[in-house]
Amino acid sequence: MAAKKMVDQKLPQIPGIRLAAVPAKIKNWQRDDLLLIAIDEGAAVSATFTQNTFCAAPVTVAKEHIRGGHIRALLINAGNANAATGERGLRDARACCVAVADALHIEEQQVLPFSTGVIGEHLPLQKLLDAIPTAAGQLQADGWNTASRAIMTTDTRAKAASRTVKIAGEQISIVGIAKGAGMIQPNMATMLAYVATDAAIAQPLLDELVREAVAASFNRISVDGDTSTNDACVLIASSATGPQIDDLKSAEYALLKAAITEVHIELAQAIVKDGEGATKFVTVQVNGAASSAEAMRVAFEIGESPLVKTALYASDPNWGRLVMAIGNAGVEGLDTEKVDIFLNDIQVVEAGGRASDYTEEAGQKVFTEAEFTITVELGRGGCSEHIWTCDFSHEYVTINAEYRT
């Protein structure tokens, strides 16, 4: 997308959470590349992790530690993914947790480690061990913008979002940061997201909330259809403010969930907009499906098709490719004569064929916009779903072909 400036957002502090970003020189660069997040006692922490079987060492360790509960710190490094690194990779990740635990006087099992960067190279462990005490000495509540920059890799801009919401008369804050510029590109664009609130919420409700918020946000985006070895999304509730929320059906839960989900969606959309080489941001909306799963399948078949994505790049309303993608989604018994397609409010396909009053000029006008919506009506049932995608450009090939050179 056009201009990608590093303008700091006004982000709230989250009582009970402090951060520090430091330069550990993990790569040969001059920037912060190690982020420490410290969480006061009494917080609830939930997370979702990559489904990739070849998950990285820090993911294995983080999954193990979070099962024990009582998480007190997160450590995130950029520049090295510590993935496909075998037993030594696991030892390195654990050594980092021990160093954080020593610096913060907590247990090793209370630390979650995260890494993003090159696959297949060992962590420069000593550099991390040297930098961890420095970070621990610099923790402060006002650090989210700095933090959002420290976790970047191929991102062209930092990603952060925030909301405030009044619950039972008290103002609750939510702030989130994320990185990722391909849905993944395994060497450098893992998707990582950290969202924090000072609300007080029971652990089972937070687990449910992160699951639903991720389903509504990060699980609806596609840049290149691949999934990283290191993806993770963490949601922290510090419990510093407001009433304890422990009823899934309460108004308080609904309010908190809505605000937290908005932060997730804003971060997810920011990743697509910063997609490698992306020039278009497109919502694919599928209505009239027999099930949600079916609607999602059709939406992703469109949003991930290289042929659709190159047509988006060319601003070419090549609706034959939309029809082809729908036909490839494996919708059993689809009656193609019930399928309608709209580009914003312009109907391009009517009853499976070209709409009678569609003109190429009208379609072209929509496709030249930087943001628009493709809506598919399947005419099979009452289920709707949507995803967000971007185009496939020469720049994408250049970035990914020349990445290591």
Next chain:
Amino acid sequence: MAAKKMVDQKLPQIPGIRLAAVPAKIKNWQRDDLLLIAIDEGAAVSATFTQNTFCAAPVTVAKEHIRGGHIRALLINAGNANAATGERGLRDARACCVAVADALHIEEQQVLPFSTGVIGEHLPLQKLLDAIPTAAGQLQADGWNTASRAIMTTDTRAKAASRTVKIAGEQISIVGIAKGAGMIQPNMATMLAYVATDAAIAQPLLDELVREAVAASFNRISVDGDTSTNDACVLIASSATGPQIDDLKSAEYALLKAAITEVHIELAQAIVKDGEGATKFVTVQVNGAASSAEAMRVAFEIGESPLVKTALYASDPNWGRLVMAIGNAGVEGLDTEKVDIFLNDIQVVEAGGRASDYTEEAGQKVFTEAEFTITVELGRGGCSEHIWTCDFSHEYVTINAEYRT
């Protein structure tokens, strides 16, 4: 791939089959674009069709007609797919069959129609109806090279292959032609293949043979992972020569199957080599899988990953992307520490991590070759499978972004 010259191959005639290609001016071009294949009585014909739900009108009609048996003619046009054309598309396809039936004095139901070209536009029916009698008057046995050119769309070279095999002392010939330059690109690069032999073989055996030959060839290739609305592969046995083959376990069936499968594979590989913008031809071999399905899943996950394909284009042995793709294949319970990867005979991954004596230079040397093999050992069982793929280049984006302009 480098030079793409139109050199006629020496292709045998198939007794019992005659062909004619004529210019019907379906688009504004000067070339043959309509192919008629006439089959003598007594032949067996089998076919496989696209799985795309949005299948084209001619596919619907061809599926209906082949169920009746006794097929006597195929009509193939380039320049217009007759897809997403509703009721009128079906009427047009049937009208073409009637015209062929009239010209050859056979039944409408004995004609199989095929179309490839732009989606969503109606056939220029009168042009086809005018050209069909001309084609019928020019049928001859020696026409396979001309035929292979008449069905081309975005192909940069015609695709044909042949074999001869001695069965029970008699020389049997097999010739095949194909078109397609993306696994599909729906507007112009449908995959079509027509293979003919003068062998005599019972219909159920031919049905089995085409299924197996397609599984060993066209179902193992990927250019962009999409599937056309118009794909079809037809196998004709004219029964003009040799003994009647009616035992699946006979040596005669095995000989014929081997030769026919070779023709299918050569055509399938020719499609990948002519892949849009392709500069590399890569075999992905997966061994040690628990099942064939699992091996195919891993192979396609590698062969269709945009990140792997851009690395192939860049001649960059970025093995982290191979590891990522394997992890994304959904192999339940994969022990990543048993995974080995080879680039030709160079081991790059050993026990899930970088092989101890691997050097970037050795990997680079393999990746700069125009053709090479990536072998994955999963260490789970005894099943092996392979596919053929190509790289993802700037040229692919250019071809597909600028196709309609």
